[in-house]
Amino acid sequence: MSVPMHQLPQQQPSVWLPASVEEALLLKHKWGDRAALVAGGTWLRTRWESGLSPMPDHLISLGRIPSLSALTVDSIGNIHIGPALPLSDLMTNPLAGATCGLLLRACAEIAAPSVRNLASIGGNVMTRTGDLIPALLVLGAQVSCSGGNAERTLPLAKWLVTGPAPNEVMTAIVISPSGEAAxxxxxxxxxxxxxxxxxxxxxxxxxxxxxxxxxxxxxxxxxxxxxxxxxxxxxxxxxxxxxxxxxxxxxxxxxxxxxxxxxxxxxxxxxxxxxxxxxxxxxxxxxxxxxxxxxxxxx
CATH class of the missing domain: 3.30.390.50 (CO dehydrogenase flavoprotein, C-terminal domain)
Known part of the structure; x- marks a missing residue:
């Protein structure tokens, strides 16, 4: 059940639009638990409206950071998917269609088209219970995260056990090329x-x-x-x-x-x-x- 309008906080959150991961992390360090990193915000919004989590004082949007919404291939063929990339954009990306068909089929099962226009792949993973995760697991996906000074990459399966580290931003979901499957x-x-x-x-x-x-x-x-x-x-x-x-x-x-x-x-x-x-x-x-x-x- 959604929170009635009269129970919503009178003071709405401040919205910050950093242009880099480093700037986003500086803001998160500054505001701490009073701030939330947001891409599409579809999952977070349901938690705020249902009262499962308090609405933060500050929203730090990741939508203006180009690298977090990109899809690229490195020199050895690994696909790097920006965590802020909306599901609808991922589904229509030709490169993703040629290399990650299983993941795209999973995206098509997430909510409604209007939600997929906002919801991001990283947000789905950050919940640790997202419906995309089984597909990513069988594809052997890895997760790259940055704390500002250094970046780490680890298997998604291992990341799920510990969850996201405090004051860390997911910077990529990495999928290695896999051979044909029966x-x-x-x-x-x-x-x-x-x-x-x-x-x-x-x-x-x-x-x-x-x-x-x-x-x-x-x-x-x-x-x-x-x-x-x-x-x-x-x-x-x-x-x-x-x-x-x-x-x-x-x-x-x-x-x-x-x-x-x-x-x-x-x-x-x-x-x-x-x-x-x-x-x-x-x-x-x-x-x-x-x-x-x-x-x-x-x-």
Missing amino acids: AEFYLKVGRREAFTPSVVTVAGRLSLSEDGTIRALAIAAGGGNAIPARFEELEAAVTGQALTKPLLQSLHAGILEQFNAVADDYAGVPYRKQTAANLIVSELYKAWRKGGGSDVSQP
């Missing part, structure tokens, strides 16, 4: 078809060797208030094995056990676990059938 999927389940909080989100990439064995597998799940994560133990256990029905059954059991689902008003933990396992294994089963898979051990 299967690549992103699925989101909600209580209605569109414009709904996710119950479960899953993503995956499967690469097969010529003999039909698994060369590489990346699968991830999230949804609701769960912090998305890869199933790295399961991935390692099946790499090098033939994609068979017994192996898929083993993966299903492993996902049920290892998915760190969180209950809320929309769904409980058992439902989320079962849904995630069903979705992932169903997509891998399609890849098995597409490859002409057969298994004499099954009726």
